[in-house]
Amino acid sequence: MIKFLALFTLLGVFSSFCAGGASSYGAKTKFAKDAVLDFPDFKLTYLGNRKVPSEHWPNGFNYHDFGIRSRSGERTVSWSSGTGDIGPVEFEVDGAKFQLELRFSEGLGKLAENELVITKK
Secondary structure, three states: OHHHHHHHHHHHHHHHHHOOOEOOOOOOEEOOEOOEEEOOOOEEEEEEEEEEOOOOOOOOEEEEEEEEEEOOEEEEEEEEOOOOOOOOEEEEEOOEEEEEEEOEEOOOEEOOOOEEEEEEO
């Protein structure tokens, strides 16, 4: 019986880690491609980055795309530093407003390459 409980607990921890686990608003959260982060109001999945060419900017723009799944459906939110202004991107889920920050958080400072902050407004 003890072996069964230990195995059950270990499987629970492993599945929680693989799914990204519960995530909190206003905290640094690590993300990886295709890993699901479970926020209280929605699930967030990093879909990857894409390069968008521009005739005015020789290097174009790099966008990071995130899939959001909630009670009302699915959508994509894209973050880019654009021309260098590293600020949050605002989005709405089921009537509530949120911000997604990469690279730098207004409240927490510099973020690692694989960290984001979601703030509920």
